[in-house]
Amino acid sequence: MNAPAKHPRFSWRLCLALLLLIPLIALAGPAPEAGKKLRVGVTLHPYYSFVANIVGDRAEVVPLIPAGANPHNYQPQPDDITRAMNIDVLVVNGIGHDEWAFQIVKAAGRTESLPLIYANASVALIPISADQDGAKVVNPHTFVSTTAAIQQVFEIARRLGELDPPNAAAYRQNALAYAARIRALRAEFMTRFASLDLTKFRCATTHAGYDYLMQEFGLFVSTIIEPRHGVAPTARQLANTIEAIKKANVRVLFAEKNFSLGLAKPIEDATGVKVFTLSHITGDTYSADEFEVAMRENLETLAEAVEYTQQ
Known part of the structure; x- marks a missing residue:
C-alpha cells in the first residue's frame, strides 16, 4: 500500500506561486545575453x-x-x-x-x-x-x-x-x-532663495516648460506667450499677451535658450520686462553631466531673476 503524499498544501502553493510568476517574467522582457x-x-x-x-x-x-x-x-x-x-x-x-x-x-x-x-x-x-x-x-x-x-x-x-x-x-x-x-544642487539654491521675498515675483514665459522647476521654489507663471511650442502667436495673441503682462505687473520674461529670443524681444520692447533665458536641456551633445550643468545654469538664472524683482 502506498504511503500518503506528504505536504500537499505546500505542493499546491508552490504550483500557484509559479503560475503567478509566469506573467511577471513575460512582462519583464528579455534579459541581455x-x-x-x-x-x-x-x-x-x-x-x-x-x-x-x-x-x-x-x-x-x-x-x-x-x-x-x-x-x-x-x-x-x-x-x-x-x-x-x-x-x-x-x-x-x-x-x-x-x-x-x-x-x-x-x-x-x-x-x-x-x-x-x-x-x-x-x-x-x-x-x-x-x-x-x-x-x-x-x-x-x-x-x-x-x-x-x-x-x-x-x-x-x-x-x-x-x-x-x-x-x-x-x-x-x-x-x-x-x-x-x-x-x-537643489539644497544649495533653496538656501539662496530662503533670503528672498518671493511674494514680489511675477513672470511670463515663452513656453509652458518651466512649471515643474518653478513650483519647487513656490513660484508660479502668470502668463504663457506661445500657444504651442515653435508656433509664433498671432498679432491678436501677441497684443493680448502684452496687455496681460502690463495688467499683471510682470517684470520678468523667461525665454527658451536657443529658440525663443526672437519672440521675446518684441515683448521686452513693448512692456519693459527683463528677459532671462532657461534651457530645456536639448543641447548639441549627449553627456552624463549635461543635466547637472544645465540645471545649475537654470537655477542660477532663476535666482538672478527673483533677485532682480527685489530691486
Whole structure:
C-alpha cells in the first residue's frame, strides 16, 4: 500500500506561486545575453544623463535621434529606425515630448518586442491647457526640474534592474549617488532663495516648460506667450499677451535658450520686462553631466531673476 503524499498544501502553493510568476517574467522582457551589455535607448538629452549615471560602465546608452535635433518637432529618419532595431530597451518621456519615438519603434517592427521604460510613471504630473484647440493635456517637461528628475531616475533604475537582474544592485546604488548630487544642487539654491521675498515675483514665459522647476521654489507663471511650442502667436495673441503682462505687473520674461529670443524681444520692447533665458536641456551633445550643468545654469538664472524683482 502506498504511503500518503506528504505536504500537499505546500505542493499546491508552490504550483500557484509559479503560475503567478509566469506573467511577471513575460512582462519583464528579455534579459541581455551572458557577457553582453544591455543597450539602453533614450529619446531625450536628460534621459541620456540619467541613464548614463545609473548604468555606469555596465550598460551602453544609445540616443535614438541625433544630438543636435530639436525634439519638439522632430521628424523620424531612416537611421533612427536602424538604432531602434538594435537596442534592448527604450526610455521614453511618454506624455507628449517624444511622440515621434513611437513612430520609430513601429517602423522598426518593435512595437511588441521592445520593452519601454516610461520615465514619468511615478511622477505627479501638472495638468495644463496649452493646446491651440484647448485640449486638456499634461505638462511633459518633467525633466526641467530636480524633484521630478530624481523620481524619474529611481523609476528608470528600478525598471532597468528588472530587465538586467545581475546589475540591479549596482543600478540602485548609482541612482542613489546621482540623486544625492541633484538634491545637493537643489539644497544649495533653496538656501539662496530662503533670503528672498518671493511674494514680489511675477513672470511670463515663452513656453509652458518651466512649471515643474518653478513650483519647487513656490513660484508660479502668470502668463504663457506661445500657444504651442515653435508656433509664433498671432498679432491678436501677441497684443493680448502684452496687455496681460502690463495688467499683471510682470517684470520678468523667461525665454527658451536657443529658440525663443526672437519672440521675446518684441515683448521686452513693448512692456519693459527683463528677459532671462532657461534651457530645456536639448543641447548639441549627449553627456552624463549635461543635466547637472544645465540645471545649475537654470537655477542660477532663476535666482538672478527673483533677485532682480527685489530691486
